Ligand SMILES: Nc1ncnc2c1ncn2[C@@H]1O[C@H](COP(=O)(O)OP(=O)(O)OP(=O)(O)O)[C@@H](O)[C@H]1O
């Protein structure tokens with residue numbers, strides 16, 4: 305089996321070279337602690353996420369990644385093994401070779417820890433590749449070309465901007481403000497403007513609907529801030545755009561800083577070609593328009609913003625020159 309794995313803070317996506325997407329679920333693991341530090345995996349992915357906030361005592365939901373980086377080796381190993389087990393039930397043919405997408409700012413130490421965890425989970429060999437490069441490959445760009453490309457991966461925990469050309473990274477910037485912060489901002493807006501308390505799920509759902517149902521007013525359910533009783537509020541999609549604007553502006557600054565690091569000839573390439581954006585939060589309301597306005601660059605949205613990183617990682621497995629140039633072992 306040849307896999308591309310996008311181990312994201314919010315979502316894990318696994319793509320197989322021949323079968324396409326095999327796993328696309330929240331990055332959550334449900335563990336049960338049996339006495340002296342023995343841990344049993346009870347559920348992974350959506351099954352585990354459904355139990356967050358509902359799990360009986362003794363059951364611990366854990367997120368194996370924070371800001372794109374594994375929290376600890378043991379959890380990462382358990383998580384990867386559980387994901388591989390799920391994937392194996394859907395299409396099994398060991399051994400497993402894999403390219404794993406990592407944050408562009410990750411250190412050699414962090415990558416080594418991840419690859420070690422992957423190896424213990426049954427992946428041999430595993431190669432680490434910058435997620436932004438993988439996403440570019442998944443969208444059909446060739447990072448070995450003698451032309452500068454600028455891409456942005458706007459996920460849950462981080463937003464990354466990376467410029468690359470001819471097998472090497474020219475500039476990179478990371479911001480820790482991304483989709484999770486957008487969700488928090490939407491929750492704050494509902495509290496302050498509509499006097500409504502909502503859970504994280506409702507806030508995220510509203511944030512997403514504002515992009516997919518831009519015309520109609522959106523109805524959201526929560527608790528009245530004064531009485532504590534359940535009630536509905538009607539929200540305009542444009543309000544959501546306003547609420548997330550400060551985070552979108554931070555994404556703009558991250559991209560602008562990356563552009564500032566480029567030489568004039570490189571900037572000319574980017575001006576001609578534009579910037580490619582992917583990751584779940586690239587779809588948030590108002591983002592492409594704001595990027596175009598603020599940067600004066602054409603912005604292209606990926607066709608598959610949520611899965612292009614895993615697809616590109618899988619494709620990279622069969623591209624030796626690409627892995628030789630960009631792989632981080
Ligand atoms: N249609 C949408 N509109 C707005 N936001 C969305 C949409 N779909 C998903 N998101 C947001 O995208 C984020 C998840 O994106 P993604 O799966 O790319 O992140 P990740 O790879 O898990 O995280 P990271 O790359 O930061 O480690 C979440 O914050 C989610 O709310």
Ligand SMILES: [Mg+2]
Pocket residue numbers: 310311312313435457459460583613
């Ligand atoms: Mg990601």
